[in-house]
Amino acid sequence: MHNNEVWVFIEQRNGKPADVSFELLSKGRKLADSMKGELKAIVIGHEAKGIAKETFKYGANEALLVDHPDLKLFRTMPYSRIMNELIKKHTPRIVLFGATVYGRDLAPRVASNTRSGLTADCTDLKISDVKYLGKEYPQLLLQIRPAFGGNIVATIITPDVPVQMATVREGVMEMHPVEKPHKEKITEVPYNPIDMDGLLEIIEQQREESKVNLKAAPIIVAGGYGLGSKENFKLLHELAHVIGGEVAGSRAAVDAGFVGSERQVGQTGVTVRPKLYIAVGISGAIQHRAGMQEAKKIIAINTDPDAPIFDICHYGIVGDAAQVIPMFIETYKNKLK
Numbered sequence: 001m002h003n004n005e006v007w008v009f010i011e012q013r014n015g016k017p018a019d020v021s022f023e024l025l026s027k028g029r030k031l032a033d034s035m036k037g038e039l040k041a042i043v044i045g046h047e048a049k050g051i052a053k054e055t056f057k058y059g060a061n062e063a064l065l066v067d068h069p070d071l072k073l074f075r076t077m078p079y080s081r082i083m084n085e086l087i088k089k090h091t092p093r094i095v096l097f098g099a100t101v102y103g104r105d106l107a108p109r110v111a112s113n114t115r116s117g118l119t120a121d122c123t124d125l126k127i128s129d130v131k132y133l134g135k136e137y138p139q140l141l142l143q144i145r146p147a148f149g150g151n152i153v154a155t156i157i158t159p160d161v162p163v164q165m166a167t168v169r170e171g172v173m174e175m176h177p178v179e180k181p182h183k184e185k186i187t188e189v190p191y192n193p194i195d196m197d198g199l200l201e202i203i204e205q206q207r208e209e210s211k212v213n214l215k216a217a218p219i220i221v222a223g224g225y226g227l228g229s230k231e232n233f234k235l236l237h238e239l240a241h242v243i244g245g246e247v248a249g250s251r252a253a254v255d256a257g258f259v260g261s262e263r264q265v266g267q268t269g270v271t272v273r274p275k276l277y278i279a280v281g282i283s284g285a286i287q288h289r290a291g292m293q294e295a296k297k298i299i300a301i302n303t304d305p306d307a308p309i310f311d312i313c314h315y316g317i318v319g320d321a322a323q324v325i326p327m328f329i330e331t332y333k334n335k336l337k
Contacts, residue, residue, distance in 0.1 A: 117158020
């Protein structure tokens with residue numbers, strides 16, 4: 001029987017932990033509970049004890065802290081070597097990474113070095129006993145993600161390896177502080193540099209923060225390819241302006257150049273949970289639904305009555321956005337008078 005530990009790699013930039021790492025701790029807590037196991041946070045950095053302490057708020061039983069001036073900034077060689085050594089020594093059952101620039105660099109290297117299973121961009125994770133090819137596998141990690149261009153949701157298992165890994169995008173899992181945090185248990189792991197770690201040095205970093213914060217917007221007006229043009233997208237900007245919302249788009253709308261990629265909602269964009277999501281001319285492919293189906297209220301406007309978006313919306317309007325949206329704006333303005 002494997003050990004039942006769930007590990008989460010805690011990403012930090014400039015001494016600030018990434019939200020996605022705490023989202024994964026919240027999910028990891030549930031996975032560990034269903035295996036009657038422990039949740040451990042892996043913190044690599046410099047002067048990162050504060051970050052290690054914060055992981056207990058989200059359910060960690062223990063934090064493994066590797067702290068050294070050389071580890072202040074993310075570098076592939078030392079970070080992956082540290083993870084490889086820790087995983088080979090302790091053999092956790094599950095290791096989770098954020099699907100960020102760093103997580104995507106780290107996870108595949110660590111998985112290949114430790115011969116572990118890895119699924120990228122999971123939208124859900126569960127623990128289940130699985131019977132596969134006539135063999136019983138207790139407590140496997142079900143790694144769930146859209147596949148084949150989003151035509152199916154695939155459940156992926158990696159039954160023949162002791163360690164199962166997954167990357168998850170920011171915003172997909174909900175962040176929940178626990179009511180009763182465990183007593184802080186921070187285990188410091190020494191870092192012993194080797195020549196190879198220094199092959200790459202970071203001279204300087206340029207970082208641009210995103211100007212659009214879709215995740216925090218309570219109202220989102222999103223358009224799809226069905227709107228037909230950038231001109232028609234102006235209607236969405238008008239509506240968003242009137243009701244105090246942010247404009248977003250589906251991947252098809254972004255690819256067509258109707259809206260900027262920083263406003264893309266879905267499996268390859270941002271995951272949002274607004275109070276109100278208005279989907280205009282969006283057919284509702286599974287990748288898009290993965291990014292917005294947790295919205296409290298969804299209104300869909302589409303000319304196609306059979307569009308899959310109508311399966312998940314609370315209110316559906318079959319019609320042409322060019323006619324419907326101006327009526328929305330007009331009605332809303334009249335209400336405000």
